[in-house]
Amino acid sequence: MTAAEHFISLITVASAKKLATALVACFVLYHGLIHLIYGSDSCKWLLEEGRYKGDKEWQPYGCMMHHYTQTDSRRCLRYLAFMGHKNHFVFTGDERIRQLYKSFVLQFVVNGKGSDPADVPPTSDLNFHDAQLRLNVQFLWRPRLDSSMITDFRNWMTGEAPAMIVAGCAAGDILSHNASSSRLYTEYSNGLVRLVQPADALVKRGSEFLWMMQDPVLKENLPAHLTGLDNKQINLCNRAAYEVLLHSGAHLWESSRLIGQGVLEQSPDGYLASPSSLRHKIQILLNTHCNDHMNFGDGTCCSSPEPATTLQLVTLAAMAVCVVTGGGYWLLRKIFHKTEVLYSRVVTQEVEAADETHEPEDPREEIPQANDFYSLITSLAIFSCILGYFYLCDR
Template sequence: MSGPLGDSQSSDDAITRKFNATNAKRIALLVVIALIAYHGVLHLTYGIKSCKWLLSDGSFHGFGDYSVWQPYGCMIHTYNKIDSRMCLRYIAYWGGKNHIVFLGDSRIRQLYYAFIKTCVPNENLINTAYPAHHDLEYKERDLKLDVRFLWHPVVNESMTKVFTQWLSLQVSERPNLIVMGSATHSIKSSNASVKALEYYRKNLTLLMPSLDKLSASSKILWALQDPVSSEKLDVGRVMITNEQIDAYNKAAMEILKYSNSNNVHIWSSARLVAQGYASDLSNPNEDGLHTNNKALNFAAQILFNMYCNDQMNYNDGTCCSDPEIMTTLQIIVFIVFTLFIVIATVILIHRKYFARKSYKWHLLVNEELDELTDNNNPRVLNTEIKSYSELMICLAKIALIMFYFFLCDRTNFFMKENKYFTRPNFFLPIAYVFALGLFFTEESSHTIVLHRDQTDELKGWMQMIILAYHYTGASQVLTIYMHIRVLVTTYLFLSGFGHFTYFWQTGDISFHRLWKVIFRINLLVVCLCLVMNRPYQFYYFVPLISFWYLVIYTTFYAIPHVTAASAEANPIQYLYMVLKFVVLFSIVTILYMSEVFFEKIFLTRPWKALFVTTDDSIKEWWFRWKIDRYSVPAGMLFAFGYHLLKKHHIIDDNHHGYLFSRGIGFIVAIASFAGIMMYVIFTMMCRNKPECNEIHPYISFIPIVSYIILRNISGLLRVRHSTFFARIGKISLELFICQYHIWLAADTHGILVLVPSYPVLNVVITSFIFICIAHEIHKVTQKMVKYAIPSDWRYTTRNIIIFLLFLIPIGIKDGMF
């Protein structure tokens, strides 16, 4: 075709050929390799420990009530009194000590008070009756806790003597943490003279050998001085300027950087925190010199994260925390995965370098193959070789992806940061994505209610909202939490609708179909359980939909078998289907009303390990099951009612017109809109999560059915769909599971940081890689289904037996057998 239109079309085709899923995944692979190289250089330069980052750098995220301090590259846990005392008790229980010393001026005394307020059960126990310039001490014998403040406001011989005394003591009697700092007293007493600064520099240099020697048994932090609010200083302190403080801080950094010990640290992040709150009107400094309480609380949190994280292993506290130790099972799995990669590499090399041999060599190979085959047909053997090659390449791809998962979330190689919530952070990305989704719309070839394009679209935009919800930590807002609960319920509702429709229309209740669906749903999660050392229940959504699929299958498999064809031939079978629904809803209600009966069923071996967490608790499964206990049955019932209405011509969706007559359609539309608004009002009226969760199962179907009716009542709306959301919806299950470790981090408690210091770019890069991996897993899973669950029942049985034998050692480990 010639002309402008033809040139434009050929240009579009060229762009489409270049920017496809395959090329996108190639780009993602190159980006991952580049990021691995970049972070490798960072670790070679600065080390792999995140304590240095915690103590040196960070920034504020959010604003107002949602403002939080984010250390550079690692996650900070918020220690309350219970957490802090648990940490101190844990250290004391294992023979350690909690001997902590704060040494310096009045600002260090503030840190002392902030630290003990975080761990003291009753603040009245803190003795504040001492004079200002006096040593302080707080002790608790059962925690082996001895926290002291030593008043040494100037770096001089008296400070050196303290270190000399500590060095004369036995190692067990020395402090295990020393927080020190000094400057403002020297500035004030010398009227900011240059000689005082030189005296400070000289004495700190003389103190360095003692610091290095003591650091063999103690961790030492030199806290840089916080800025002052000059306009609030009284007349006796006006010489303490920020220029003077900066000069003293610079001198301290120049001297301490030559320390020969890894246990002597310059603590600069506390200064950055105080600087961020210097002009905070809600937390004003009382005198312009001392740090306000909010900054002190953040500083105390930094100290506890440094001191406790490696002991407590909180999921949201990765700063100063070593990664998990690999288990024997993980090592075995990685060895097997490595073999897959090696074999696949050999196959690819063979294809590339040996497939271009001469025709004579090709004939020779075919003759040898003829001798190896009983039927003298080398094509059969060639086909089998190609099949096994494709299977091995699929396994190698899974192995490489699992290595990336492990690198992201079971090591400290890539950085992690805490989530922080603000309403703009949650709603603006959703608005952008919805604008993009509405831009890419087209007409579907289907006209029926909840056709495949429509359900994929629905799953797609719901998944995008859920991802934004998890990424920003929006669960703290009750209204948002309850709307997300509806989206999760909708997934289960659609699962019930879709599987019921398939069984009802096809009557296919074969075991081949059963295992095919179970394999497709569970492949990724089983691999993650083995690689990431997490129980099956950790990925709660997959156990949930797997369980409910088995329930749907059992409902149809139970005698009498009822399908659309059998019911058409014998209308009494409609009654049998209704009775099955009555039994199903009754069993679900009985299980909910008797938690003891529920536990007896699901805590029975050998399937107990599928429903408990690592601490052998079934509470997580109980919560997930009961909150959406009626969702799948409701979806099944909706599908049954929908097919009955179609059969009796009450609704007609085989054309592009309305489902109902104009008058009935108007009434139904108003009722549906009212149903959605009713649920919105409910989410705004309920007061707490337990109360909302208790009511949710009984009314969650209302907004779902209302949306489905509004989406399908008009033929124009029914056939239009967003191709962007539909493509996302096709991989929604993979997106939901993959987000745990390669988009979020620390088992969803934080976010993965591949590009530090550039949050927007980091979201773009991590999201691009995340979506490409989810798409590849979806594609590989579809290929592997035909090998794992072949159409021949004998091979399927063989594979299931091999899989069960493979699970025996895992089952013994987890207490299944």
């Protein structure tokens, strides 16, 4: 037999089953380890990790985003208002946050009504209201991480807390320190430390606080008033935010930085986000806020799995009984088979002598009926394992 013929002889139904079982076991082990290491919070995955696909659409790690149209966005907030939830959003920070605020508001503006006047100074606070949605969106001009921003957070601790707060700044702090990295890191970290207590208190009150990590800049395209910015110092601010806020109630919006970094060449001035980047960031905010309340089949990020029904629990219990019974029966057969083999070696001659003196019996009577039950229970056990795997994948 040649090597090729020997290899072909190994390709059987039994070997295919063994290979499939090994692959499934590897998949379960791999994903189990990932969940143990990274956790199972899909909101955390949405806000922290992801990549661009070939069509330049953003794909978060471990879950799927729903694309919110204006109709979907309004439907979500209308439902939340009906259920008594707060539709109060606050964006606080510098030009980048102001840009994000404007893109967010456009998601709810109908026929251009409610947009900000063109003559509004770029450093002013902004407000958007929609009575039908009970929606209140604020932008607070806070270009630096100073006492003004801290005071806002402390006021929310005792007053009406927003449903979602998106904050972030770095350019003003970097430019004010004249490229002194050590001083920048110290003062920026101190400002973040002062945010930790209000952030924890607001999260306990039901608010969601996102600290937007800073996108890199395209230095050769920066306008004159921002030429002092440097990616090294931006990374320093991001590192300080990571070290201080990692174990607080704030969510570090790291995927925002990854989105901006991936399409940095599309930035209009090397600093502000491109339209493509803004679109992805707004979709992340809407998926974070709405998915758990809406029944979109393609939006699994930030969506809690439905609780198991009574029928599912009863079925799982029956499947578990089948698996335990089938596994136990298989194990007993293995143990008794070894015993029978040892015993048969001792009495082989006696059996042969008895066969010679007696007439042959009907072979059909020698087939033990126990084999039928064994085949049934092991088949049910295997079928239960397959169904359990599909249920696990669905969850």
